[in-house]
Amino acid sequence: MRPAEPSDLPLLGGVEAAADQLFIDRFQPETWDQPATGEWRAAQPGFLLVAGRPPVGIANVLVEVGSAHLEMLAVHPDHGRRGIGTALLEACCAAAAAGGHEELTLTTFANVPWNAPYYLRLGFAVVEEPTGVLARHLEHEQLLERYDARVGMVRRLGR
Numbered sequence: 001m002r003p004a005e006p007s008d009l010p011l012l013g014g015v016e017a018a019a020d021q022l023f024i025d026r027f028q029p030e031t032w033d034q035p036a037t038g039e040w041r042a043a044q045p046g047f048l049l050v051a052g053r054p055p056v057g058i059a060n061v062l063v064e065v066g067s068a069h070l071e072m073l074a075v076h077p078d079h080g081r082r083g084i085g086t087a088l089l090e091a092c093c094a095a096a097a098a099g100g101h102e103e104l105t106l107t108t109f110a111n112v113p114w115n116a117p118y119y120l121r122l123g124f125a126v127v128e129e130p131t132g133v134l135a136r137h138l139e140h141e142q143l144l145e146r147y148d149a150r151v152g153m154v155r156r157l158g159r
């Protein structure tokens with residue numbers, strides 16, 4: 001796991017789009033939004049980690065109003081289910097803790113096997129009444145509710 005470098009950035013959208021295929025296969029949507037570019041992600045406050053060279057996995061943590069929020073985690077399906085997602089997540093938790101954060105939040109689908117059930121196994125808990133940044137992310141993602149319930153989750157760091 002390493003911080004994304006400038007040469008990685010043009011490749012990240014393709015990795016995320018390949019990972020999104022898992023959702024497209026499950027939900028069969030009429031359309032699915034194109035992912036943000038690596039360049040856009042790198043310009044946001046926070047950090048952008050990748051796995052592999054060239055990258056096959058990405059994690060993007062936004063740091064805003066003092067909170068650390070996992071905005072995106074994606075692993076190319078050709079490299080899935082080998083622990084890369086878990087390693088990226090652990091690296092994000094370690095980096096957020098090193099930055100003085102007490103928790104890492106995320107939003108995800110409640111019933112998709114590689115979403116909330118996966119994060120529950122990795123030490124995250126559902127936030128029953130989200131507030132602040134977490135509530136704002138859920139609000140922005142309301143359109144995704146047509147596919148499955150969305151939940152906010154948190155993992156306390158420094159355990």
Ligand SMILES: CC(C)(COP(=O)(O)OP(=O)(O)OC[C@H]1O[C@@H](n2cnc3c(N)ncnc32)[C@H](O)[C@@H]1OP(=O)(O)O)[C@@H](O)C(=O)NCCC(=O)NCCS
Pocket residue numbers: 019020022023072073074075076079080081082083084085086087106107108109113114115118
């Ligand atoms: C979530 C994701 C990053 C996990 O990456 P990964 O490298 O496969 O993760 P790991 O190898 O650490 O763990 C895999 C676990 O996720 C779950 N999982 C992954 N793909 C799955 C699938 N197609 N069906 C069911 N469970 C799946 C399983 O629990 C699996 O463990 P197992 O292989 O022992 O059964 C990856 O599946 C992905 O990019 N998904 C699409 C994008 C996404 O959902 N991102 C998170 C949005 S909040």
